[in-house]
Amino acid sequence: MQIKTITIIGSGNVAFHLGQRFVEKGVDVEAVCSRNKNHAETLAKTLGTTGISNYSKIPRTSDMYIIAVSDDAIADVVQELGSYLAKDALVYHTSGSVSSEAVRSFFTKGGVFYPLQTFSKSRSTDFDKLPICLHTEDTASKDRLEALARSICPNVHWVDDQQRASLHVAAVFVNNFTNHLYHIGHQLCEKEQVSFDLLRPLIEETALKIQKHPPREMQTGPARRGDEQTIQKHLDYLKDDSTLTALYRLLSQSIITTNED
Amino acid sequence: MQIKTITIIGSGNVAFHLGQRFVEKGVDVEAVCSRNKNHAETLAKTLGTTGISNYSKIPRTSDMYIIAVSDDAIADVVQELGSYLAKDALVYHTSGSVSSEAVRSFFTKGGVFYPLQTFSKSRSTDFDKLPICLHTEDTASKDRLEALARSICPNVHWVDDQQRASLHVAAVFVNNFTNHLYHIGHQLCEKEQVSFDLLRPLIEETALKIQKHPPREMQTGPARRGDEQTIQKHLDYLKDDSTLTALYRLLSQSIITTNED
Numbered sequence: 001m002q003i004k005t006i007t008i009i010g011s012g013n014v015a016f017h018l019g020q021r022f023v024e025k026g027v028d029v030e031a032v033c034s035r036n037k038n039h040a041e042t043l044a045k046t047l048g049t050t051g052i053s054n055y056s057k058i059p060r061t062s063d064m065y066i067i068a069v070s071d072d073a074i075a076d077v078v079q080e081l082g083s084y085l086a087k088d089a090l091v092y093h094t095s096g097s098v099s100s101e102a103v104r105s106f107f108t109k110g111g112v113f114y115p116l117q118t119f120s121k122s123r124s125t126d127f128d129k130l131p132i133c134l135h136t137e138d139t140a141s142k143d144r145l146e147a148l149a150r151s152i153c154p155n156v157h158w159v160d161d162q163q164r165a166s167l168h169v170a171a172v173f174v175n176n177f178t179n180h181l182y183h184i185g186h187q188l189c190e191k192e193q194v195s196f197d198l199l200r201p202l203i204e205e206t207a208l209k210i211q212k213h214p215p216r217e218m219q220t221g222p223a224r225r226g227d228e229q230t231i232q233k234h235l236d237y238l239k240d241d242s243t244l245t246a247l248y249r250l251l252s253q254s255i256i257t258t259n260e261d
Numbered sequence: 262m263q264i265k266t267i268t269i270i271g272s273g274n275v276a277f278h279l280g281q282r283f284v285e286k287g288v289d290v291e292a293v294c295s296r297n298k299n300h301a302e303t304l305a306k307t308l309g310t311t312g313i314s315n316y317s318k319i320p321r322t323s324d325m326y327i328i329a330v331s332d333d334a335i336a337d338v339v340q341e342l343g344s345y346l347a348k349d350a351l352v353y354h355t356s357g358s359v360s361s362e363a364v365r366s367f368f369t370k371g372g373v374f375y376p377l378q379t380f381s382k383s384r385s386t387d388f389d390k391l392p393i394c395l396h397t398e399d400t401a402s403k404d405r406l407e408a409l410a411r412s413i414c415p416n417v418h419w420v421d422d423q424q425r426a427s428l429h430v431a432a433v434f435v436n437n438f439t440n441h442l443y444h445i446g447h448q449l450c451e452k453e454q455v456s457f458d459l460l461r462p463l464i465e466e467t468a469l470k471i472q473k474h475p476p477r478e479m480q481t482g483p484a485r486r487g488d489e490q491t492i493q494k495h496l497d498y499l500k501d502d503s504t505l506t507a508l509y510r511l512l513s514q515s516i517i518t519t520n521e522d
Contacts, residue, residue: 116460177442178467186475193424199377203435215441
């Protein structure tokens with residue numbers, strides 16, 4: 001029994017990009033449900049479907065329900081859906097950090113449908129590249145779920161709660177923290193009135209280099225070389241900024257330790 | 262008076278990629294000079310030129326000499342070249358972190374020819390994208406130098422010593438430290454037996470997102486949202502690793518502070 005009809009709960013970036021992709025690939029998005037009426041209707045219009053802001057009007061017979069709301073709203077949404085949907089409805093959340101328990105406490109066949117990517121309204125999302133991480137404890141629906149995921153993305157993985165928790169921490173390091181290092185680079189450029197454009201090709205190449213290699217093999221720089229003189233020069237340069245000094249020290253030390261392993 | 266002939270001192274990644282590019286663009290590389298005879302000859306062969314391991318045999322009449330050796334070897338190389346070349350020879354180094362003084366102390370018309378990129382022997386270098394940062398205090402040779410740089414790269418900038426010092430620190434943050442964050446992501450995946458491939462599309466997208474936007478506007482994640490609950494969950498996950506805990510705290514705090522500015 002293929003999953004043919006979906007209701008999306010939420011109207012943010014994940015709801016937007018997932019919804020678009022489902023529609024593109026011929027999956028029927030029956031409704032978009034969001035407490036904010038405007039948001040629900042705007043996204044519904046984009047997807048050519050119905051916008052619902054009153055949960056009591058949610059379609060009862062969708063093959064699947066995908067909750068794409070902020071992490072801290074998931075529990076409330078699940079509870080509210082519990083009033084209207086059958087206990088065995090396929091209800092999934094899309095979060096990297098929330099346990100599948102949050103859904104399964106109400107919906108026994110529920111699980112996680114987590115597209116691991118950073119979404120922005122202003123950029124299109126490449127579903128041919130990103131991984132979708134699936135989890136359910138209902139073995140009977142696994143094949144259907146995987147078929148649905150594969151219909152929008154070739155890169156589908158079964159990832160349990162513990163693995164997803166670790167992936168989410170890792171994603172914070174490689175995405176959020178990395179972006180903050182870019183911001184620090186931007187600030188250092190601004191201070192000396194150099195264009196950040198000078199660093200952009202380096203940033204791109206750094207990310208492309210590890211697409212085929214383990215990052216450890218691609219490590220370069222003064223800490224990797226054990227070049228104390230350059231490290232000291234950089235620390236002198238940063239001496240008026242205690243945060244940057246602490247970060248420089250800690251990251252350099254961590255590279256040196258990795259190197260010794 | 263156009264710069265038509267170059268001698269390269271050094272045989273590492275920068276010498277290799279710069280040399281190749283010069284040859285491709287029709288600049289005559291008269292010789293490659295390296296203390297290691299094998300290295301000199303191997304690179305010379307690749308470039309279709311002469312390999313020299315004895316500095317006394319260096320061509321005396323090249324229009325320009327480019328020193329592409331490790332930072333801590335530059336001073337010695339300059340001193341040695343001082344025995345054979347005229348004081349007004351155009352001698353340039355390619356380092357991001359060494360002052361132009363290191364060259365100018367011997368060669369009054371010397372300066373810096375710094376391609377800001379991470380070079381690997383195993384990857385080709387896109388000279389149409391990377392910036393070349395130039396510096397000289399000899400105004401008479403500026404036009405010639407810029408013309409040479411533009412003949413191999415459309416992205417040429419005049420960057421003084423102080424600006425280059427700041428760029429180099431910034432490059433350590435956006436390249437070396439970022440790569441180390443990738444390595445941390447890799448470790449976290451390995452620990453739970455999840456493939457690092459799941460993070461690679463995220464890493465690429467993170468770098469591509471800031472190609473057109475300031476990184477600050479692209480910042481996402483629990484620290485950006487002030488989501489204390491998720492931060493605490495991540496710190497619990499990392500609690501057995503004091504380095505990762507310290508890094509997580511410091512980077513999150515720095516994002517929060519940036520956000521408040």
